Amino acid sequence: MGKPSVTVTTAKAIINSEYTLIKSHSKYKLPAHLVKLDASTSEGRITVAKLFYRRFMRLMPFVSNVKMVRDTYRDYLRYKFIRENYELKRYLVFNPTELGSKNNAELISSTECGDKPLPVQEMQRTLEFVLKSCSYLPETKDQKWDIARDNTYCRQILKNLLTMQYEKYRSDRHRGVGHDELDVKFSHLRTTFDPLTKLNKGDKKKIPLFKVFSDFDTTLVYLNESLGTRL
Structure with a gap:
């Protein structure tokens, strides 16, 4: 006989051993x-960013039962909202052959986060994506199979994203590859297309790791372009 199922009902939720x-x-x-908020002004950007940030954070308990995954999700959110220069990352993916001049890349790198337009539409779609990844429906015809499968895809993609982000954190601690190299300077995207002769001996040892992260981040940028998100 299986263990008896206990259901807890509160004002906000109904909880059992599985769901x-x-x-x-x-x-x-x-x-x-x-829709009434003006995200083009400095004050408006801050207000809108806080609205999104709070809602992403509220979803953290539903991302995973594993504390390590939840912590990675939290750290990744903070990075996305505070430090990431997505325009630079996108530029390095779509303009690899123009890295020699570096004029545009340096201009994008020098732009402060607060000076950039807030991608409200992309943020909305990203929030919808995470909401789907945290929602569960059994994949049966009676339970709207297409919606259930869509949620499963979102959940799997988010899981892979957080796994790769965790590997980046591990690289910072154990492999001699700093966080700034991967998520601020995006050295892995730059190095992939630079001749190896320009690299010193220490950097050449990082090439295999850089290649893995470069392939993943390149795929992620293309996925964002397809879905209109900012994962």
């Missing part, structure tokens, strides 16, 4: 007044 059903979804979704 959690959230009764109210409002705090995970964007407010209706978002």
Whole structure:
């Protein structure tokens, strides 16, 4: 005989040994007044960014039961909102042959995060993506198979993304590849297309690791272009 199932019901959720059903979804979704906010001003950017950041953070308990995965998700969110220069990352992916001049790359690198337009539409689609990845439906015809499969794809992609991000953190601690190299300077994207003769002996040892991260980040940028997201 299996163990008896215990169901806990609260004002906000119904919980059993396998699933959690959230009764109210409002705090995970964007407010209706978002469309009235002006994200083109400095004050408006901060307000809108906070709205998104809070909602992404509220989803953290549903991302995984594993603390390490939740911690990686939290750290990745902080990086995305505070430090990432996505335009530079995108430029390095789509313009690998122009790295010799580096004029545009240096210009993008020098742009402060607060001076960049806030990609509200991409952020909305990214929030929808994470919401799907945290939602569960069994994949049966009776349970809207196409929607269930879509949620599964989102969940698998997010899992792979967080796994790779965790490997980047491990590289910082154990492999001599600094966090700034991978997620600030994007050295792995630059080095992939630079002649190896320009690299010193220490950097040449990083090439295999750089290649793995470069392939993943390149694929991620193309995925974002296809979905209109900012994963």
